[in-house]
Amino acid sequence: MSTTLAYIRAYIGRIVVVVCCLGILAGYYFTSPTVGGVSDELYTWNMCISSFTLFVGLITIFSRYGRSIINRDTNWPFHLYCLVLIIIWIPFGFHYGIYADLYQTAYLSTKITLHIAILGLLIFFMTSALYRTFRIRSLRTAVLTFLAVVMIFLNAPYLRSYFPTAGDIAYWLLNNPQMSGARAMVLCGGIGGIILGIRILLGHEKGALRVTGGM
Amino acid sequence: MLAVNYVTEMIYQGRAFQLSFLILVGILTYISYYITKRGKEWTIRPIEALDAIDEGVGRAAETGRPILVLPGISGLGSAQTLAGLTVFGEIAQRAVEIGITPYLITSSTDVVTASEAIIRQTLEAVGKPELYQPGRYIKWYGSGQFVYAVGAAGHIMQEKPAFVSAIGYFLADVIVTMETATRVGSLIVGGTTDQSATPLMAMLSDYLLIGEEMYAASAVLTKDNVAAGTLAAEDLIKVILLILMVVGCLAWAVGSRYIYNLMGV
Secondary structure (H helix, E strand, C coil): CCHHHHHHHHHHHHHHHHHHHHHHHHHHHECCHHHHHHHHHHHHHHHHHHHHHHHHHHHHHHHHHHHHHHHCCCCHHHHHHHHHHHHHHHHHHHHHCCCCHHHHHHHHHHHHHHHHHHHHHHHHHHHHHHHHHCCCCCHHHHHHHHHHHHHHHHCCHHHHHHCCHHHHHHHHHHHHHHHHHHHHHHHHHHHHHHHHHHHHHHCCCCCCCCCCCCC | CHHHHHHHHHECCCCHHHHHHHHHHHHHHHHHHHHHHCCCCCCCCCCHHHHHHHHHHHHHHHHCCCEEEEEECCCCCCHHHHHHHHHHHHHHHHHHHCCCCEEEEECCHHHHHHHHHHHHHHHHHCCCHHHCCCCCCEEECCCCHHHHHHHHHHHHHHHCCCEEEEEEECCCHHHHHHHHHHHCCCEEEEEECCCCCHHHHHHHCCEEEEHHHHHHHHHHHHCCHHHHHHHHHHHHHHHHHHHHHHHHHHHHHCCCCHHHHHCCC
């Protein structure tokens, strides 16, 4: 692709981003029905584009898993199983409709079961991570571990009956240092997000639109 | 007075202050941008987690193992995802230049499209466009939170990446992915602004980006002076907010709700 064409393509992309961004922002602030209409229209376009990208995801899965099955890569039977499930689910959904009892039962009885299995597994991941984190190696890790123990007391009624003040300490920690730290993080994160948006609009955020430099 | 009433009617109740603040942020950012364009040099304090990205890429180069980027479970509408994609762009460029494969796993289909564009542009920029294949670098295992986590964990077990960057919007899924990455000996840089996931990140990652540090990634990694200038504007806005908070608290203490009402809380 020639440099001029790449440049034009990048600028068209940036103009679309700027117009859409301002259109949606205006819909949030202004009461005008026209502005609201434009904002709604842009949201609808966003939904349409997102729906189309779902097909991109499907194509990616078919392309990757298909290659894996043909080449008999590691775990290819699982990839085959996944593709068979996708192929069965799509016509099944089209035929019965996604709100049909049969579809919902089949979907939930597989999805919820697997979801709960993963949630159950989290405790094992969590335990090994906690073991590494709360090893006392310095004064700072000792303080961290002490605070964690106080929090455990808060959530263990049996232990709180022996150490009733632990609850007060835990609530003080939650309502003062934790709350102020969390709010500072939210405020700074919000401002950081706005500045990131402005950098994208100015073309100085290389990640999202990384073809050219700034305007 | 009539003009004020007209403007008040034009803007949704409680959002006038937000709009004014947004305009102020825009103006301050543009001023810093303008100052930078006129030759002002900015220095950014060292951010350990962002410096660790070079260490991670170096480790991948030494071991010959790939790099994995996780931009989280949100779509392109989230600023955190955009920050994650920025880091992906920079990491991908460093990786492909030295022949390391960068992977990205996302749960959102719109991020798949954007990431494919980023990796294609990166390969073109480093003069290796022939390496581009759709679906080779960007993986999508499903849109559910734990579907994503399990898919990413499986990928980590299979590829054993030397470096994992988890910058974006995460929830409890981060436990599965990052603990698996720890098991295979990956260097992990984590970053999120979500309050519930930050403690998990702190527990599971080797280096952590707290709060707005993740949004400063591109300025630090690219050493772009103009991007650094926008960070200076960000600091100025924080000072203004701090003054507003102090004045608001003092006003509240003496019985005035002016600042409180002005903000439309």
